[in-house]
Structure formats: structure tokens, C-alpha cells
Amino acid sequence: MLSKLFGFRKKESSVLDYAPENPAGYGDWSFIGTDMHSHLVPGIDDGAQTVEDSITLIRQLMAMGYRQIITTPHIKFDHYPNNRTTITGGLHILQNALKEAGIHIPIRAAAEYYIDDHFIQELEEVELLTVMDNQLLVEISFMFEPIRFSEILFRIQTKGYKPILAHPERYMFYHGNMDAYRAIKDKGCYLQLNLLSLTGYYGKGVKIAAEQLLAEGLYDYCGTDMHHIRHAEGMQKMLQSGIMPLLQRYPFLNNKLTVL
Ligand SMILES: [Fe+2]
Secondary structure, eight states: OGGGGGGSOOOOOOTTOOOOOOTTOOOOOTTTOEEOOBOOSTTSSSSOOSHHHHHHHHHHHHHHTOOEEEEOOEEBTTTBOOOHHHHHHHHHHHHHHHHHTTOOOOEEEOOEEEOSHHHHHHHHHSOOOOSBTTEEEEEOOSSSOOTTHHHHHHHHHHTTOEEEEEOGGGOGGGTTOHHHHHHHHHTTOEEEEEGGGGGTTTOHHHHHHHHHHHHTTOOOEEEOOBOSHHHHHHHTHHHHHTOHHHHHHSOOSGGGOOOO
16 A cells, blocks of 8 residues: 555755764654654643753754754643743743753744634634644544534634644544545645654554555654654654655655744
């Protein structure tokens, strides 16, 4: 099935195509350019808990070859009641710490919005944090599809945003139903692959779903969804999976994202 991917056009070269030293053995991910899904703002969600954690994870991303980072703290009212203030405040602390440590990588913050009643309300009332331009990273329950999901996707777009659904392969209620994924895309939603899904990190079913979505060319973006060092270590398994050449040929949109 993955052989279908061999037909993809070669992606354009970019100023982001750069292979730095890679002492950790992660392989060279510089072809992705910008990581657009991670949890690196310290102490505000289940990702990095301290500035030191954040810097450790950022060093790993740099070792992989990433040139820019758009980090996306959770906004999930019941667990991580973040908002623009908590996220930008935490980002500034992190940016200052990076500067002091002499680490130079463009980084800014958006958010990963969990779709619930609180999100629907925020959508109506405040300006949301976007990955770039009007692109909004959203996630849904791992247990079931939100009620009236189609209407919510429509509402997001009528408010001027382009939704990106985070890690669609992780929603097990869609497994084996490629039509459901196509329907989400047809409703104007981008799909974002968690790279670790391809290693089996989240389980076999998730891995199979990710491979199917990749083979069908349904993904638009990829991200590390980096929370902690185990995620960085998990990326090393990608090298043995044999899937790197396919990923290198896949026309991910990450290189079109800019931080500065
Ligand atoms: Fe995430």
C-alpha cells in the first residue's frame, strides 16, 4: 500500500534544508523544517514541566535537524485551562532561557485546542492562537467523535479559521474507516500525523491507521507531539522502520510554516 507514495512529486528545496550534526542518532529530519506540534512551554500542560525540561527537548529537536518550532500547549478546560496569557507568558520565559543558554532556534507558540463546550465558547468570544495565519490545531476525544462534529468544523471555518486535526490516526473509532477520514478532509480540515505513530509507540492499530493515511496521501502536516524525553527517544526507532524515504518524498506542508 505504501508503494502508492512513490508517485509523489519531489518537494521543493528550501532554505530550511540543512543537516546539522546529529549526535543522538535521530536521523536527519531537516526536510520537515518546522515542527508544528509539541508541548514545550514549561509547567502549563503535560509536556515539559520545567525550563530545563524544555531546553532538553528543544536540543533534541535541533539534533534531529528541525530549524523552527511552533509549540502547541494543550487548551483543555478540565485539565489544562490555558489561555493566550498563560501560553505567551510561558513562551517568553522559555525564550529568555534559550537566549541565556545561547540556543538559537526560532520558536513561538500556538495551541492544541481540545474540542469541547469551552472551546465552542472561546471560538465565539476570543481570538484563538493559530499555528500560522488562520490555521488552528484541534484535537478531539480519544473515546468518541464529538457530537455534531461536522457542524463544529463548519463553525470553525465560518469564524475564519482553517482546522488542522491533530493525530487522526490516534482516534480508534475511525480505524478501518478511511471514508470517515476523507469526509473530515472534505469538510475543509487538514490532517496532522504524529510521527511516533509510525513506530508503534501508541500501539499497533494506530500504526496501521497512520500507514494507511500516509499511503492514501491524506496527511497535510506532521509533528513530533513532543512531551518528554521518551518521545525523543522514540523517534530513533523511525530509522529502523524503513519509512524515512517515504516521508522524505511526502509533500508535507511544514516547510511552508514560518516562525519569524
Ligand atoms: Fe499534542
